Amino acid sequence: MGDEAWRGVRFGERVDGRGRLEAAERGGDVAAMLSVRGEPRVVDEPAWWLRAAERVRAGLRGAVAGEPDDVKGLVPALVMGDESGLSDELADDFRTTGLTHLSAVSGTNLTLLLAFVLPFSRLIGVRARGLTAVGLMTVVVFIILARPQPSVLRAAAMGLIALAAMTSGGGQRRAARSLSVAVIVLLLLDTSLARSAGFALSVLATAGIVLLGPRWRDALARWLPTWLAEAISCPLAAQLACTPIVAWLSGQVSLVAVAANLLAGPAVGPATILGFAAAGVALVSTDVAHLVGWAAGWPARWIILIAREGADLPGAASPWPATMIGVAVLTVLCLAIVIGLHRILARPIAALLAVVLLAVVVLRPVGSIGWPPGDWLLVMCDVGQGDGLALRAGENAAVVVDTGPDPAAMDRCLRDLGVEYIPVLVLTHFHADHAGGLAGVLKDRRVAEIEVTPYFSPRAEYDRVVDLAAQHGISLRTVTYHEKRVVGALSWTTLWPARVPALPPPGTSSATSSDEGSPENNASIAMMVEASGLRILLTGDLEPESQRAILASGADLRADVLKVPHHGSAQQDPAFIAATGARLALISVGRDNDYGHPAPRTLSLLAHQSTRTATTSTNGPLTVTNPANHLTLTTAHDP
DSSP: HHHHHHHTOTTTTTEEEEEEEEEEEEEESOEEEEEEEEEEEEOOOHHHHHHHHHHHHHHHHTTTTSSOHHHHHHHHHHHOOOTTTTOHHHHHHHHHHGGGGGGGOOOOHHHHHHHHHHHHHHHHOOOOOOHHHHHHHHHHHHHHHHOOOOOHHHHHHHHOOOOOOHHHHHHHHHHHHHHHHHHHHHHHHOOOGGHHHHHHHHHHHHHHHTTTHHHHHHHHTTTOOOHHHHHHHHHHHHHHHHHHHHHHHHSEEEEEEEHHHHHHHHHHHHHHHHHHHHHHTTTTHHHHHHHHHHHHHHHHHHHHHHHHHHHHOOOOOOOOOSHHHHHHHHHHHHHHHHHEEEEEEEETHHHHHHHHHHHHHHHHHOOOOOOOOOOOOEEEEEOOOOOOOEEETTTTTEEEEOSSOHHHHHHHHHHHHTOOOSEEEESSOHHHHHHHHHHHHHHOOOOEEEEOOOOOOSSHHHHHHHHHHHHHEEEEEETTTEEEEEEETTTEEEOOOOSSOOOEEEEEEOTEEEEETTTTHHTTOOOOOOOOOOEEOOTOOOOOHHHHHHHTTTOOOOOOOOOEEEEGGGGOOOHHHHHHSSSSSEEEOTOOOOTTOOOHHHHHHHHHTEEEEEEEEHSSSEEOOOOOOEEEEEESSSS
C-alpha cells in the first residue's frame, strides 16, 4: 500500500515521509538513498506552472492514444523525453540505428528541434532578434514540458549554444567560446559530470553541430535547398562527433546510424512541433488534439520505419574494439573524414558516389565479405554472455537452439544467415541468457514449433516465453528423453533430461544462471545432432551432476564438435569431456564477463584432450562446415 502511495507522488510536490537514510555511491550525482517507511504526507502542491505542464503532458498522451503502440510511445518521447511508452523491441532498434538520442532528453534532440523551428521561422519572415526570441521561447517550453531536472537543464544549455550558432550569422567562434564556458561552468557546478557518458555525448554532439554543421550546411546549400542542407548537416555532424565515444561505450560502430540520422532527422522537427501543438490544443479541444496528434503520428511513423528497417540491415552494428587503441584509431578516422567531407558535400557527383559507397558497405559490411560460407552447417552466434546457435535445415531454414540474452544480436545473426523459416526452436532451459532473445528470433520469421525442457523455472522467464509463443500462434512442446527427430538434412537424439527435479514453490526463485549446480542448468536439454556426416553434441548449461548421469546412462557421446557446457565454466566433469573425443570445442561467452568464463581449468582440460577450442568472445560468430568430409571452422573476422 505504501509503495503505491509513493508512486503517486507528483513531480514538484513537497512531502513528509519517514525512512532510513543510506549512503550512496561516492562520486555519483545522488547524495543519499532513503528507504521509506509508511506513506507520504503531501505538504505543498507543485507550482502552478508544473501543474500546467502536467496537464499539457497528459493532453499529449491523450491526443495520440488512438495511434499504434509504437507511435503513441514515440511522440511523447520526442516532445518531452517520456520513454515509458516505448516498447523494448523499438528501443533496441533505436539503439542499433543510433537514434536513441531522439527519444531521450538531450542537447541533440533540442538542437534538432531548433534546426526545424528556426528555418521555418525564417521561411515565414522572422529575422534577426525575432529568431533569437523564437529560439529562446522554444527552449523554455522544452524545459517546462520535459521538467526542469538536471539532465534537462544540461540539454537546454547545449541547445542554447546551438541556438547561438544558428542565429548569430557567422558567429561560429563565439559559439565555440560559449560552449567552452558552458562546459566549464557546468563542471564547476556538478563535478560528477566529468564521468558522465551522457554529458560527454551531449557536449560532443553540440560541438559537432556548431563547429562542423555550418560549414557542411553551406557546402550542401550550393546544390540543395537551404532547409534540406540544414536538416542533413546537423545530424551528420552530431553523429560523427559522437562516434568514438559510442564505440567506447558499446563496442560497436554503426554505419547505419549516419544514414538513419540523415533520413530520420527531417521528420524529427515536424513530429515534435505537431506533438507540441497537439499538447497545447488538448487544453482547448480534445477532438482537434486527436486530429493534430494523428498528423504528428505520420512523421513519427517515418522515424519508426527508419529504425525498424535500419536495424534489419546487415551493417546495422559492426564490432569495434572498445580499447584505448581502438578508440584512438576510430578518432583518427573520424578526423580524416572531417577534414575532407566538406569538399565531397559541395560536389553533387562526389556526394552521390559517397552515398552509394556507404550503401554498399551497409548492405554488405566490409568485415563480413565471404561470411557466412555458403555451405555452413552450424553457426554459434555472437550473442554475448549466453547461447544462440543455428543448425542448417534447408534453404533459408534452420533449427535454432537457444536465443541468447539480446533479441537484436540474435535477429542480426539469423538475418546474416538468411534464415526465414525455423521448423523447430529449442530452448535448452529458461535462464535469460538462453531464452531472453526469443523476440529477436520471432521477428519477421515463421517458427513452426518451440521445444522446451520440462523444468519450467525460473517461472517468470517461462511465463514470458509462453506469452510470446501465444502472441505468435506457435505451439510449445516438452521434450522427451531419448526422442529422435528428423528435420530436413538434420537428425538428433535427446540425451537429457532423463529426470526432472521438483519445481520450486510458486513465488520463490531457485539458483540463477551464474550459480553452480543450479537445477535449471542441470535440466538443460542435451542433444546429439547429425548433419552432413558430422556429430555435434549440444549441451546447454549442463553441470557435472548431469554430465555424470549422461555418462552413466551409456549414451554414445562420441562427437566431432562439442558445444562446451555452461560457457566454459570451471564446473566440468573430465570423464564427460574425454568421452566426446571432440576435435573442435565451441564456447559461447561474453567479452569481459563477470563470471570468469571460460575458466582456465576448462581450457586446459580441452587442450589436454588435443581439442581445438574457439570462443565467440575472441572470434565473433563461429561457423562449422564439412567440405569433402574436412571439418572446418570459419569466423566472421577471418573468412
